[in-house]
Amino acid sequence: MKLIYDYTQEQLIDEFLEMGEKKFRATQVYEWLYRKNVTSFDEMNNLSQDLRKKLNSIYCCELLKIKEKQVSSDGTIKYLFELNDGGLVESVLMIHEYGRSLCVTSQLGCNMGCKFCASGLLKKQRNLTAGEMVNQVLTVMHDTGERISHVVVMGTGEPFDNYDAVMNFVRIINYAKGLAIGARHITISTCGLCDKIEKYADEGIQINLAISLHAPNDEIRNQIMPINKVYSMDRLRESLVYYIQKTNRRVTFEYILLKGINDSLSHARQLAHYMRGLNAYVNLIPYNAVDEHGFQQSNIEDVEAFKNELLRLKINATLRKEHGRDIDGACGQLRAKKVGEAKNGNFC
Ligand code: SAH
Numbered sequence: 001m002k003l004i005y006d007y008t009q010e011q012l013i014d015e016f017l018e019m020g021e022k023k024f025r026a027t028q029v030y031e032w033l034y035r036k037n038v039t040s041f042d043e044m045n046n047l048s049q050d051l052r053k054k055l056n057s058i059y060c061c062e063l064l065k066i067k068e069k070q071v072s073s074d075g076t077i078k079y080l081f082e083l084n085d086g087g088l089v090e091s092v093l094m095i096h097e098y099g100r101s102l103c104v105t106s107q108l109g110c111n112m113g114c115k116f117c118a119s120g121l122l123k124k125q126r127n128l129t130a131g132e133m134v135n136q137v138l139t140v141m142h143d144t145g146e147r148i149s150h151v152v153v154m155g156t157g158e159p160f161d162n163y164d165a166v167m168n169f170v171r172i173i174n175y176a177k178g179l180a181i182g183a184r185h186i187t188i189s190t191c192g193l194c195d196k197i198e199k200y201a202d203e204g205i206q207i208n209l210a211i212s213l214h215a216p217n218d219e220i221r222n223q224i225m226p227i228n229k230v231y232s233m234d235r236l237r238e239s240l241v242y243y244i245q246k247t248n249r250r251v252t253f254e255y256i257l258l259k260g261i262n263d264s265l266s267h268a269r270q271l272a273h274y275m276r277g278l279n280a281y282v283n284l285i286p287y288n289a290v291d292e293h294g295f296q297q298s299n300i301e302d303v304e305a306f307k308n309e310l311l312r313l314k315i316n317a318t319l320r321k322e323h324g325r326d327i328d329g330a331c332g333q334l335r336a337k338k339v340g341e342a343k344n345g346n347f348c
Helices: 009-017 023-034 049-058 130-144 159-174 194-202 218-224 235-249 265-275 298-313 334-343
Strands: 065-071 077-082 089-096 101-105 150-153 186-190 207-211 251-257 278-287 317-319
Touching: 009 023, 049 130, 077 130, 077 218, 089 130, 089 298, 101 130, 130 159, 150 159, 159 186, 159 194, 186 194, 194 235, 207 235, 235 251, 251 298, 265 278, 278 298, 298 317
Parallel strands: 101 150, 150 186, 186 207, 207 251, 251 278, 278 317
Antiparallel strands: 065 077, 077 089, 089 101
């Protein structure tokens, strides 16, 4: 069975033409799926019985199975979904003043090996398809009965290691006559695959780019993020200069403060130096401790001092509000737990 959510509008039209169906039928199906939010072909009552039957025999439009759901006292909901092949993925819904934002998973596991991250505890098994990402959005909208206004591709996985599917995902949720999630409300976060950053710059889409930087110099970044040995911070900066020139958009740096590793005032100065002249700002992130890794969250005084040093040096910096502290907050934690339990019974 093919997953209907895998197709952009143009791709679905091509599929329908190949099946000998009219182009406008594809548009109708697309509207049912993304405008009228139905989850079965049988409900698409402007299609003939025959076509509905045909679609039922070729495509699947089922939502994801919700395996587990954790609701935090601040309203954050963490979902654990089961895919058709039994793979487990996490999505996190965060409630903000400006809307509802969903953090979407792009791969089953991750190969980037960042030392502080729970996702890397489990190696990549496979990429998710565009439709499996779309389905995270649809399933959460159905479960909560509320529209999702913002999407961040910041769940498990490296989106630029699954480039084509992630770009299709973005096109599908951005489609104006469908879910219509605004490009400026969509953010892709990468650990810094520079060739893909440059490709992304050439796409001409107004989606946001966030870079997981987490270090002020190559020495520290090499230790905590293996990708830095492939693309150094200078190389990363070059690709960002290209991106900013091409898109005229501001880049976000994510910077997790790790106690005693990257959180001193001198680190803040090095970071400011790195960012000088770039149209970028820093989002400082309190570390969500992952038991297996041994890193600790920086003291709040050090975090404040770090931020103030950046501000003094005229670098834009904000401190990210923590969501879902009382549930398995860190990326990949819930999934790592569950997969681990399933594998050896006593992962945690
Ligand atoms: N691979 C992509 C997206 C997934 S990670 C990337 O690297 O950006 C999403 C963000 O969460 C990254 O900035 C990542 O570094 C951060 N992160 C990972 N583990 C974390 C933890 N334990 N606490 C806080 N942030 C974490």
